[in-house]
Amino acid sequence: MQKSKAVPTTTELNLLNILWKIQPASVKRVHEKLTETQSVGYTTVLKMLQIMHDKGLVVRDESQRAHLYKAYDSEVHTQNSIIKDLLHKAFSGSKYNLVVRALGDGASKEEINGIRKLLDNLEQKQS
Incomplete structure (x- = not known):
């Protein structure tokens, strides 16, 4: 299906x-x-x-x-589809510009720490 x-x-x-x-x-x-x-x-x-x-x-x-x-689809799959659609329509495919705009209004200390951990994990996977 x-x-x-x-x-x-x-x-x-x-x-x-x-x-x-x-x-x-x-x-x-x-x-x-x-x-x-x-x-x-x-x-x-x-x-x-x-x-x-x-x-x-x-x-x-x-x-x-x-x-x-x-x-029909899971919540995660649907969220990914929405993000991909938004990324291409509003940010010309730039994940960097999307994140900059999303964080432009600030983020809590907990959110920043979570994002930092995510970025560290992504960086380790690329090494």
Whole structure:
């Protein structure tokens, strides 16, 4: 089975974030979780999940009366796709420019230490 090529919209990503936590889930369950943070109609959630299914972002189990949905790709795979898309669209493929812009507003001491460790590990792998 091929991985989805679609990069999700912000709304689709909101639904995927819910599915990654509770999947597989019915439209009703996704709607309940979504309405904890925003006002949206049941039919809107249903339509969005149908569109996402057509785009290959979610899979649907139709074996039960209430169809169950789950994300097609993992959270990490989807995040990587979004980053690659952003990297090419906004930063001409430059990871350096992406990191500089991301850290332009600063980072906590813990984040800096984590980034430093990551960079040290990447450097060791290249040696």
